Amino acid sequence: MKKVENINLGGQPFTIDEDAFIHLKNYLNSIHKHFSDSEGCDEIMEDIESRMAELFQEKMKGHSIITNKELDSIVAIMGTPEEFGAESISEPIRHSSKEKTAHKTHYTSATNKSKRRLFRDPDEKIVAGVCSGIASYLGIDDPLWVRIVMAVLIFGAGIGFPLYLFLWIIVPKAKNASDKLAMKGEPINVESIARTVEDELSDLQAKLTDLSKDFQSKKKRK
Secondary structure, X not given: OOOEEEEEEOOXXXXXXXXXXXXXXXXXXXXXXXXXXXXXXHHHHHHHHHHHHHHHHHHOOOOOOEOHHHHHHHHHHHOOHHHHOOOOOOOOOOOOHHHHHHHHHHHHHHHHOOOOOOOEOOOOOOOOOXXXXXXXXXXXXOOHHHXXXXXXXXXXXXXXXXXXXXXXXXXXXXOOHHHHHHHHOOOOOHHHHHHHHHHHHHHHHHHHHHHHHHHHHHHHHO
């Protein structure tokens, strides 16, 4: 008989056995330590935990308690600390040679493939990000082409406006790094989540710097 713990991961409640709980705690601690110097550390951890919670919900169908088996499968997708340059966890999850081979194969597959999902893109939006989201979903680099088609439907066929409103209502906005990666069909793991968050922060800082320079320039002219 094993002791179990009730945890909250990414805002979702789970029951996990003691061994898996220790490994999960060490895994998350290792990730946190690795990104502790990043300005986006808290957001990175939040997005990683939300992604793990989503994966656990998919894996736990028919199961009530998370064990090392389920945790191993999630780590295979998210990546071990060594795979994204962090220190090894203090109590590593032990694999047989067969499990190690399966783990490596699973991780390689997971880093190369990700099913695209339709979201509204808040970073490339003009109105609500519907067209830019559709462009990402279809693999179109420039959302201008989707906007042109939508404009033709609005001003030519007359069905574009209600269609746009309908999509605005039913298509969710990409709220975090995982959503934005899924929107583009990119792998969703620790490394890609961290990169997305840090890139967003870098872009934001660049925009703030430009705004500050513009403000100072206008101030000097007065």
